[in-house]
Amino acid sequence: MPAPIPDLPPAQSLDKGRIRAITIDLDDTLWPIWPTIERAEALLLQWLTEHAPATAALFQSTEALRAIRNQMVTLRPDLNHDLSALRRESIRLALTQAGDEPALAEPAFELFFAERQRVQLFDDAHDTLAFLASRYPVVAVSNGNADVHKVGIGHYFQHSLSAAVLGVAKPDARIFHAAAGMLQVPPHEVLHVGDDAALDARGAMDAGMQAVWFNPAEHAWPYDTPPHATVGSLTALRELLD
Numbered sequence: 001m002p003a004p005i006p007d008l009p010p011a012q013s014l015d016k017g018r019i020r021a022i023t024i025d026l027d028d029t030l031w032p033i034w035p036t037i038e039r040a041e042a043l044l045l046q047w048l049t050e051h052a053p054a055t056a057a058l059f060q061s062t063e064a065l066r067a068i069r070n071q072m073v074t075l076r077p078d079l080n081h082d083l084s085a086l087r088r089e090s091i092r093l094a095l096t097q098a099g100d101e102p103a104l105a106e107p108a109f110e111l112f113f114a115e116r117q118r119v120q121l122f123d124d125a126h127d128t129l130a131f132l133a134s135r136y137p138v139v140a141v142s143n144g145n146a147d148v149h150k151v152g153i154g155h156y157f158q159h160s161l162s163a164a165v166l167g168v169a170k171p172d173a174r175i176f177h178a179a180a181g182m183l184q185v186p187p188h189e190v191l192h193v194g195d196d197a198a199l200d201a202r203g204a205m206d207a208g209m210q211a212v213w214f215n216p217a218e219h220a221w222p223y224d225t226p227p228h229a230t231v232g233s234l235t236a237l238r239e240l241l242d
Contacts, residue, residue, distance in 0.1 A: 021190045
């Protein structure tokens with residue numbers, strides 16, 4: 001048994017008997033996201049150097065590109081549920097500010113997006129997904145823009161639901177209820193697994209689901225009501241449900 005996580009209240013009792021379906025987060029649950037984003041941003045900057053040199057001169061680092069992407073969150077709050085649109089429009093804004101052709105945002109984003117799908121899964125991700133899919137219908141529920149089919153794990157999922165498609169993001173209960181509805185399973189018979197205490201675990205519990213918090217970094221749980229279980233690895237999740 002793994003050592004208890006510091007400052008974590010005693011877990012609620014996970015009722016494995018009523019689990020009829022699994023929903024699971026993607027970024028930072030099945031793979032670490034920031035190495036992928038950093039690599040995609042570096043590739044984007046290289047592309048801009050070749051195709052939009054004025055933009056590359058104005059935004060000379062990946063940090064600068066990320067800063068204008070974060071600025072877009074404030075400028076276009078209507079796009080906050082759609083990370084692809086936020087990134088594409090931030091590229092367009094950078095091109096416009098530098099005097100380059102704004103239409104270059106389309107091919108630039110496509111390059112970024114393709115690289116963003118080249119994730120490095122955690123070593124135990126495939127085994128865990130295969131285990132889950134052999135026992136339950138599984139739905140990916142993500143605020144991000146990873147495509148499970150482009151990543152190469154689509155065969156494990158019956159559906160994949162993103163905030164961009166639904167128009168609302170976790171922790172909104174509607175995205176969890178939509179995932180349950182895809183499988184015609186009531187929320188209380190769904191187990192959600194994810195790394196974010198607020199967006200995933202607390203959001204799923206507020207939506208009436210059971211929740212497993214994926215917490216390899218051993219963060220302290222920030223709320224009074226604990227998740228139904230906490231695991232430090234995908235292997236531990238598999239062992240929990242076995």
